[in-house]
Amino acid sequence: MSLKNNIEKGRAVEDIAKRYLISQGFKIIDLNWHYSKNAEIDIIAEDKGVLVFTEVKTRSSLNFGHPFEAINQEKIKKIHSAILAYINQCEKKYKSYRFDGIAIIGLQNPKIEHIKDLGQF
Numbered sequence: 001m002s003l004k005n006n007i008e009k010g011r012a013v014e015d016i017a018k019r020y021l022i023s024q025g026f027k028i029i030d031l032n033w034h035y036s037k038n039a040e041i042d043i044i045a046e047d048k049g050v051l052v053f054t055e056v057k058t059r060s061s062l063n064f065g066h067p068f069e070a071i072n073q074e075k076i077k078k079i080h081s082a083i084l085a086y087i088n089q090c091e092k093k094y095k096s097y098r099f100d101g102i103a104i105i106g107l108q109n110p111k112i113e114h115i116k117d118l119g120q121f
Contacts, residue, residue: 009058009107012107013056013058013104013107014031014032014042014043014056016104016107016110016112017042017043017054017056017102017104017112018031018043020102020112020114021043021045021054021102024047024114025047025048026045026046026047026052027045027046027047028043028044028045029044029045029046029051030043030044031043031044033082033086035081035082035085035086036081036082038078039078039079039081039082040082041053041054041055041079041082041083041086042054042055042056043056043102044086046094047098049094049095049096050094050095050096050097050098051087051090051094051096051097051098052097052098052099052100053079053082053083053086053097053098053099053100054099054100054101054102055071055075055079055099055100055101055102055118056101056102056104057070057071057101057102057103057104058103058104058105058107059103059104059105059106060105060106060107061105061106062105066103066105067103067104067105067113068101068103068113068115071101071118076099076118079099080099083097083099098116098117099117099118100114100115100116100117100118101114101115101118102114102115103115
């Protein structure tokens with residue numbers, strides 16, 4: 001798959017996740033917030049006064065593992081650095097913060113799994 005196709009697929013998957021979060025009552029604040037070349041937060045949203053940082057992963061099927069398997073300790077460390085940077089520069093202060101993961105399996109009739117609070121920061 002070409003880079004352009006991967007970028008388009010990534011945007012489509014993140015759009016599915018964004019629409020899912022909105023349907024769950026989340027307010028989207030930012031998408032694809034870049035902290036560094038290696039650290040990006042896919043979706044930043046508010047959930048009942050909690051600032052939520054969401055990592056979105058996808059697989060077309062489970063043949064090569066679950067999407068959550070791609071959120072390893074190294075990835076979490078990079079995301080936590082980005083989260084702390086975002087919190088430090090954010091003008092609005094929130095009562096609490098959370099790091100969630102969304103797994104999307106398949107693009108046609110996608111199955112969405114949402115895990116809240118993947119790790120402390």
